[in-house]
Amino acid sequence: MRRFFRTYLPFSRAGVQMMLAYRSDFLFHLIGEMLMCIVMYFVWFAVFESSNGSTFMGFSMTDMTVYLFISFVTSYLTYSDGAIALGEEIRDGSIVMRMIKPVSFDMTFLFQELGGRCIEVIIALVPMCVCVEAYKFCVTGSVMFNPVCFLLFLLSTVLAYLVSFYFNVCYGFTAFFLKNLWGSNVLKDAIISFLSGSRIPLAFMPPLLQGLLTFLPFASLSYIPVMIYMGMYDGMTIFKSMLLQAFWLLAFWALSKLIWRLAMKRLCVQGG
């Protein structure tokens, strides 16, 4: 175990340094996403204004605001672009440089990305949670922060990230067979952000679709942790949801190993 961390932790350190090397890219990206989130806030504000009752499908405007912002950080943190890097390395053949080292690829990508995530937790998640709690305090006049919920939220977010990571590794591995990542990642991301409920709460969807989407892996990517944060789930539901996340994590992990094994057999590294 110690050996494992000694091997892969330097990748995290490198990840941090790389993020610092491209800090302006990263900051602009974050600001862009943030603005998008604020736009969404005003859209929902208009929806609540025009609807007659103070709640909309069980969500109050306060709930909706918390949902929007927490969902934003969560999906931001659990987003994994390993697929792009992996697909790109397969396409240009630089994946060989990983193959000649005594390391697992998935771990090198994972730890490298985790390094960056640590910084993001500090500069995105922590301030966002403080702001959201402050907002709730202003609106309701009482402190409603629940440390247990928060810890469970963190745990669930980590699971969500891992599901997202292995999902994307599987997606990236398809580049072995197709020599190219099909279509654009933008399309994939758009579909996922809809199916995962990070744009519109799954609770707003028709019951049948909602039931389906809750079980599909996409809900594990951000909806579950957000619901836990907001205290929308009771203990049993939290337990079941996390079990579901763990299930999907295991499924995608196994799938990625399987694809890898197949890929190794018929791998053609491109480029001289």
Next chain:
Amino acid sequence: MIYVDNITKEFKKTIKQPGLLGSFKSLFNPKTEKIKAVDGISFHVPKGEILGFIGPNGAGKSTVIKMLTGILTPSSGTCSIDGRIPQKDRKNYVREIGVVFGQRTQLWWDLPLTETYAVLKEIYEVEDSAYKRKMELLNEVLDLQDFIKSPVRTLSLGQRMRADIAASLLHSPKVLFLDEPTIGLDVVVKDNIRRAIAQINAEEKTTVILTTHDLSDIELLADRIVMIDKGRNVFDGTVGELKQNYGQMRELNFELQRAEDKALLDYGKHFGLGEDDLKVISDGVNVTVRFNSELVPVGDMLSYTLSQVHLSDISVKDADIEEIIRRLYKKEVRIDA
């Protein structure tokens, strides 16, 4: 140490059909054609030897190296390195080898060189003291000092290549695979790199396989040559043997007393030599004649020259390896090996 036995590699090339519908079709019913990049190559490298692995562009050198390093799986045939099969248990196998692909880098593009080395140290579990000693040695031979703190993307090609070689040697591998390590480098850097390879080979008995298009690499480093073409073995032996077997070409260099005497020399007509067996290059009073010494003995060549013109200087040069290999690549020499 390294045994390669009748190894082949076929690539399936999917023929892409045009358009979206085409790519969709080829997803389910791909049309493929097979290319034999390596077609039954065998050789053996004993421990501590430096093997020059050469052949014209597209011969299959890189493909063989990729199979030996466990990146590609052979279509048939076997290879084993130090008793291990590269494709089995990749993670443990690659601990024992160092690899440099001249056209790629294993260094971390955005980070200072020292960071890459620090990561490699952990990956390969190199002891602190061994690491320090190794870095000192590599620093001395490869002169890394000046750029070791700079991000890799700012390095020049020569600096990067030196850094890459150092990275592949950090863990004292038993076998070193070098695929065109001197590509695009100036004479001084080439020299540095050759010295590093020679030194590591001498001190640590590292077995080295080296592909290159620069034949001085071969002459200065290689104990033995394996030449392949179109995926097949063409020659396997020492540089001396190569010269002995195929070195019929000799070179006569002389200086005329009067430049206009050139007109008196017509080797082609006198000896009846064709274009492939004779080449005359002249520049003022200096003349170089390359000729096939199997067809015309050196003595005859000399006496004809001396009988026709007055010279102020003359020398005969042995076959140089570059000329032999040029002729082998162009198939001017029959191969019966």
